[in-house]
Amino acid sequence: MSKTSQPKRKTERSLKHNHGACIETALSRAEQRCAEEGERFTGLRRQVLELVWAEHKPAKAYDLLKKLSDIRSGVAPTTVYRTLDFLQERGLVHKIESLNAYVGCSQPNAEHSGHFLICEACSEIKEIENSKISAWLESAAQDEEFKIKTETVELSGLCIRCQPS
Amino acid sequence: MSKTSQPKRKTERSLKHNHGACIETALSRAEQRCAEEGERFTGLRRQVLELVWAEHKPAKAYDLLKKLSDIRSGVAPTTVYRTLDFLQERGLVHKIESLNAYVGCSQPNAEHSGHFLICEACSEIKEIENSKISAWLESAAQDEEFKIKTETVELSGLCIRCQPS
DNA sequence: CGATGATAGTTATAATATAACACTTCAACT
DNA sequence: AGTTGAAGTGTTATATTATAACTATCATCG
Ligand SMILES: [Zn+2]
Ligand SMILES: [Zn+2]
Ligand SMILES: [Zn+2]
Ligand SMILES: [Zn+2]
Numbered sequence: 001m002s003k004t005s006q007p008k009r010k011t012e013r014s015l016k017h018n019h020g021a022c023i024e025t026a027l028s029r030a031e032q033r034c035a036e037e038g039e040r041f042t043g044l045r046r047q048v049l050e051l052v053w054a055e056h057k058p059a060k061a062y063d064l065l066k067k068l069s070d071i072r073s074g075v076a077p078t079t080v081y082r083t084l085d086f087l088q089e090r091g092l093v094h095k096i097e098s099l100n101a102y103v104g105c106s107q108p109n110a111e112h113s114g115h116f117l118i119c120e121a122c123s124e125i126k127e128i129e130n131s132k133i134s135a136w137l138e139s140a141a142q143d144e145e146f147k148i149k150t151e152t153v154e155l156s157g158l159c160i161r162c163q164p165s
Numbered sequence: 166m167s168k169t170s171q172p173k174r175k176t177e178r179s180l181k182h183n184h185g186a187c188i189e190t191a192l193s194r195a196e197q198r199c200a201e202e203g204e205r206f207t208g209l210r211r212q213v214l215e216l217v218w219a220e221h222k223p224a225k226a227y228d229l230l231k232k233l234s235d236i237r238s239g240v241a242p243t244t245v246y247r248t249l250d251f252l253q254e255r256g257l258v259h260k261i262e263s264l265n266a267y268v269g270c271s272q273p274n275a276e277h278s279g280h281f282l283i284c285e286a287c288s289e290i291k292e293i294e295n296s297k298i299s300a301w302l303e304s305a306a307q308d309e310e311f312k313i314k315t316e317t318v319e320l321s322g323l324c325i326r327c328q329p330s
Numbered sequence: 331c332g333a334t335g336a337t338a339g340t341t342a343t344a345a346t347a348t349a350a351c352a353c354t355t356c357a358a359c360t
Numbered sequence: 361a362g363t364t365g366a367a368g369t370g371t372t373a374t375a376t377t378a379t380a381a382c383t384a385t386c387a388t389c390g
Contacts, residue, residue, distance in 0.1 A: 040356085042368070061346070074370050081347065082369085097262040098317045100346065100377095117311045128305060136301045140293060141320055146282045149322040152263045155306055157314040205387085207337070226377070239339050246378065247338080265346095265377065 023053045026104050030092050037090065047071060048083040049104065052093050057123045058101030096125065098154045103127070113151035121162035188218045191269050195257050202255065212236060213248040214269065217258050222288045223266030261290065263319045268292070278316035286327035 030049055034041040051067050052059045061080050069075045084102055087093040093102050094114035105114060106127045115130045134151060141148050195214055199206040216232050217224045226245050234240045249267055252258040258267050259279035270279060271292045280295045298318060306313050 040367080044369075076371065077347070078349090078371085079369075086368095097319070115305075117306060117309055117313075119311075120314065126309065126311075128309065133301070133305055136298070137318070137320060140280075140298055141282060141322070144282055144291065144293065145325040145328075146284075146291075146320070147323045147328055148282075148320045149285065150320075152317060152319040152321070153302070154262070154317040155302060155311070155313045155315075156317070157306070158312045160310040163310075163312055205337080209338070241340065242378070243340080243380090244338070 019056075022056075022104075022106075023050065026053050026092075026106075030087075030090075033090055033092065039086075039090065044072070044079070045083055045086060048080065049087060049092060052084075052087070052102055053104040056103070056125055058096050058099045058103055058118075058125060060099075060101045064102075094127070096154060097152050098156065113153070115151070115153040116155065117159065118154055118156045119159035119162050120156055121158055124159055126159070184221075187221075187269075187271075188215065191218050191257075191271075195252075195255075198255055198257065204251075204255065209237070209244070210248055210251060213245065214252055214257060217249075217252075217267055218269040221268070221290055223261050223264045223268055223283075223290060225264075225266045229267075259292070261319060262317050263321065278318070280316070280318040281320065282324065283319055283321045284324035284327050285321055286323055289324055291324070 027046065027049060030046070031041050034045075047068060048064060051064050054067075061077070061084065064084075065075060065077060065080045068080060084093060084095075088095060088102075091112065092105055094105055094116075095102055096116060096118070099118070103114075103116075103125050107114070107130070112130055113134075114127050115133050117126045117128055119125070130151075130153075133153060137151055137153070138148055192211065192214060195211070196206050199210075212233060213229060216229050226242070226249065229249075230240060230242060230245045233245060249258060249260075253260060253267075256277070257270055259270050259281075260267055261281060261283070264283070268279075268281070268290050272279070272295070277295055278299075279292050280298050282291045282293055284290070295316075295318075299316060302316055302318070303313055
C-alpha cells in the first residue's frame, strides 16, 4: 500500500477512488439513518453492510453468509436474509433482481428505487441518478394510467473501461 | 362470443379483449418466427408457449411444470427451463426478473428487451412500447459512457382497474 | 438405410429463499 | 436492581428456483 505512482484514466473508478471512504460514508450514514428512525444499528447489521460494501459489485447472499461465518458464529441463511431485508427497508442496500444479489445504496438521500448500470465484463455496478429516469418512466406509465410504486431498472452492458477501443 | 353490447372503458383489458385472439396471434407468430430462423416449433414448445400465454400474468416455471405434466409425460424442471430458454432466445417470452416468472412477448417485431407494468393487486402484466424508453435510458447511460446491451425495466404498482377511486 | 445433429427424457444436485419456533438482549418501567 | 415486553438473533427444517450431466429418441440428409 505504499506505491506512489497511479497513472490512470479518470473513469477508472476501481483504481482512482478511495474505497475506504465509500465504506466509511455508507456506515456512518447507516448509523445516522437508523438513529433517526429509532432503529438499532447492531453489530450484525454493521458487519453485513460492510461486507456488501466490500466492492462496487453485486454481493450474493450465500457469499455473504460464508464471509460472515468467518467473523461470527451461528450464522445461517436466515441471518443474512433477515439482515439484508432490514437494510433494504431502510434504503441502505438494493437488491439487483436480475442477478439475485445485493449492492450498497450510494444515494444517501430519500427513499428511492435504485437504477443501475451493470457491467457484464467486470461486474461493477453503478447506481445512477434517478430523478430524471423516474420522471420519464412515470410519464410512460401515465400513458397507461398506471401508478408506479417501485421501479426495477437494471441496465446491463459494458462500462467504459470494458468497452473494446 | 355472440354478445353485442360491450359498454366498458377502453383500459379494461381483461373485460374487453378477446384473449383467444392473443393466444392465436402469439402461436402463429412463434411458428413463423421459428420457420424464419430454421428452428423447429415442436409440440413441447407450442404447449409451453400456450401455457405461458394462458393469462396476461406471470407464469412461474414450476407452475408451468405442473400444468405441462397434465398434458404430457416425462416432464421435469429441465424440460420447462430448456423450453423457456429457447422461447426467450427467440424473443417469444420474457422473464420477469423481479418475480422469477415468465410472460409471453406481445411485441411481434424485432429483438428487444421488454419493459413492463406489473400490477401488484391483480398481477396483470403489460408490456409497454419501448422505443421511447430505450432512447431515454440510452441517453442516461451515455452520460456515464456506458454501452447498454440488455434492459430490465419492471415497474410495479397499480393498474387503473386496481387503483382506489 | 445409417450417420448426424437437434430435441427431449432422466437423474441428481446446486443455488436461492422462507417458515417456525426458541433463546437472548436491551431498554423502559417499577 | 428486578420485571417485563419487544426487538434481535439463533436454530432447524424446508420450500422454491435453477442447472449439470448423461442417455435416448427423432428428424433430416446423403
Ligand atoms: Zn468505493
Ligand atoms: Zn466494466
Ligand atoms: Zn389477451
Ligand atoms: Zn391490476
